[in-house]
Amino acid sequence: MLTLLLLVACGPKTPRPAVSTGPHALTVMHTNDIHGHFEPEPAEWIEGRPAIGGFVRLEQEVRSVRDARGRAQTLTLDGGDQLTGTPLTEINEDGSLGGAMHSLLDRVGYDAWVVGNHDFDKGLDNLSHYAQNHPILPLSCNLLTPGGTQPLLPQQELSHIFKVAGMRVGVIGVTTEKLAGLMNKRDFARLTLLPEAAAVQAEVNRIDPATDLIIVLSHVGVENDQRLANDVTGIDLIVGAHSHTRIENALHINDTWIVQAGSYNRELGIVDLVEQDDHITDLRYELRDLLPSTATVTADPEMQALVDTYKQSIDRVYGETVSSAGALLGRSYNHESPLGRWITDAMRDQSGADVTLYNGSGLRADIPAGPVTRLTLFQCFPFQNPVMRFTLSGKDLLGIVLQNLAADADEKRGFLSTSGLTWTWRKNVNAPEVVTASIGGQPLDLTHDYSVAASSYLVEQWQKYIGAEPRNVEATGFTDLDAAIAYALKGPVKDPADVRGIEAK
Numbered sequence: 352m353l354t355l356l357l358l359v360a361c362g363p364k365t366p367r368p369a370v371s372t373g374p375h376a377l378t379v380m381h382t383n384d385i386h387g388h389f390e391p392e393p394a395e396w397i398e399g400r401p402a403i404g405g406f407v408r409l410e411q412e413v414r415s416v417r418d419a420r421g422r423a424q425t426l427t428l429d430g431g432d433q434l435t436g437t438p439l440t441e442i443n444e445d446g447s448l449g450g451a452m453h454s455l456l457d458r459v460g461y462d463a464w465v466v467g468n469h470d471f472d473k474g475l476d477n478l479s480h481y482a483q484n485h486p487i488l489p490l491s492c493n494l495l496t497p498g499g500t501q502p503l504l505p506q507q508e509l510s511h512i513f514k515v516a517g518m519r520v521g522v523i524g525v526t527t528e529k530l531a532g533l534m535n536k537r538d539f540a541r542l543t544l545l546p547e548a549a550a551v552q553a554e555v556n557r558i559d560p561a562t563d564l565i566i567v568l569s570h571v572g573v574e575n576d577q578r579l580a581n582d583v584t585g586i587d588l589i590v591g592a593h594s595h596t597r598i599e600n601a602l603h604i605n606d607t608w609i610v611q612a613g614s615y616n617r618e619l620g621i622v623d624l625v626e627q628d629d630h631i632t633d634l635r636y637e638l639r640d641l642l643p644s645t646a647t648v649t650a651d652p653e654m655q656a657l658v659d660t661y662k663q664s665i666d667r668v669y670g671e672t673v674s675s676a677g678a679l680l681g682r683s684y685n686h687e688s689p690l691g692r693w694i695t696d697a698m699r700d701q702s703g704a705d706v707t708l709y710n711g712s713g714l715r716a717d718i719p720a721g722p723v724t725r726l727t728l729f730q731c732f733p734f735q736n737p738v739m740r741f742t743l744s745g746k747d748l749l750g751i752v753l754q755n756l757a758a759d760a761d762e763k764r765g766f767l768s769t770s771g772l773t774w775t776w777r778k779n780v781n782a783p784e785v786v787t788a789s790i791g792g793q794p795l796d797l798t799h800d801y802s803v804a805a806s807s808y809l810v811e812q813w814q815k816y817i818g819a820e821p822r823n824v825e826a827t828g829f830t831d832l833d834a835a836i837a838y839a840l841k842g843p844v845k846d847p848a849d850v851r852g853i854e855a856k
């Protein structure tokens with residue numbers, strides 16, 4: 352006690368001890384939002400659709416940068432959302448769904464990763480196993496156990512100080528504070544989530560005296576990264592994720608640099624910086640597309656073997672052709688879309704409900720023209736949420752129509768695809784208005800109760816998506832993907848011709 356008192360009483364603010372004043376040159380390589388994408392995929396936006404990305408190509412690029420700069424001068428970070436998006440993360444390995452990512456990421460060699468919202472998709476217990484067996488250090492300063500006393504996950508640290516490039520580099524993880532709306536409620540009740548900026552500032556203050564450079568490895572999205580740069584003092588560099596943003600020129604706000612490398616394992620972000628006297632004095636950023644034509648070192652046969660093995664086991668389960676599509680079924684986040692019509696029809700066919708609903712953010716890929724395999728459908732609906740049946744009133748359903756009209760008009764929110772519920776609308780002075788609304792061809796009765804089916808995610812997030820609390824909720828026993836496969840097996844996959852929201856003449 353005496354010692355403590357003396358320390359408190361006598362301790363003038365100690366100047367930051369520096370290892371040396373520098374300059375130090377450091378290269379930070381980073382990826383984010385890999386979402387299980389492990390193979391090269393056609394780059395639809397580039398002429399000739401070259402195969403882009405995948406772990407073989409990523410490892411080549413990381414190795415070539417390490418060869419050029421010297422391994423001891425580099426840090427390699429991943430911004431999270433490693434899970435959900437391809438069948439790779441449906442494979443149970445190392446005791447968790449997604450464990451296959453361990454071998455692939457480990458073969459590349461990373462120093463740390465931050466936990467993203469989608470890493471919770473298979474549940475908190477799965478994520479705990481995943482983090483426990485992860486060869487790479489999980490970071491997050493705002494994800495704690497209930498009561499807020501400990502890091503939430505095994506192995507997790509709030510931040511870590513790496514001795515690299517002759518200096519001490521503090522890397523702080525931060526996870527989106529909007530997690531409550533992005534994961535299941537039962538698991539959310541089993542953790543403490545601190546506000547992003549306050550948690551980062553506290554951690555910056557804690558490690559600042561022992562570091563020469565502070566990097567925030569963030570899974571909060573580029574807009575919130577800019578907010579952090581404005582509100583938190585002492586961050587040198589934010590390596591971002593979550594918004595899947597391709598930042599081609601590093602942003603610079605309030606002495607803080609911000610970078611982010613797209614998504615799906617298609618690009619590698621490369622930050623070359625110089626630090627002197629606790630500050631970045633020079634920074635160059637390159638967002639490098641992982642195209643086959645730009646590889647400068649040969650592929651790693653062991654990585655290739657790993658990828659081939661996973662691909663074969665996935666093909667065995669998901670390779671089966673279940674139907675065919677004569678033309679592409681596209682999707683949209685803000686508007687009605689062919690894929691949205693098709694999946695809600697599939698769910699209505701399977702559930703027998705009066706109305707089915709599907710959120711735009713849940714449609715993860717288009718169905719291309721050609722054979723439709725289980726894999727095609729998995730890529731569209733990878734979350735495999737259980738479909739629930741419940742009751743909504745006609746008034747509640749009219750509320751959904753109004754939300755959809757607003758989404759369609761301002762493009763700022765998601766559209767809820769519907770089957771069974773149709774409407775006509777017209778433009779008005781300020782906002783579009785509903786002219787007619789029908790259920791199964793009959794006028795919508797505002798006082799009547801209707802049976803509705805939608806994913807468990809929509810039911811849990813009813814405040815955000817439905818606007819009225821679902822009543823009499825029960826499980827149907829099938830998932831959205833089950834409904835899609837069952838429907839595809841019945842006949843060719845095509846855009847249902849009946850448009851749900853029609854502009855009145």
Ligand SMILES: [Zn+2]
Nearest residue numbers: 432467468593
């Ligand atoms: Zn995310």
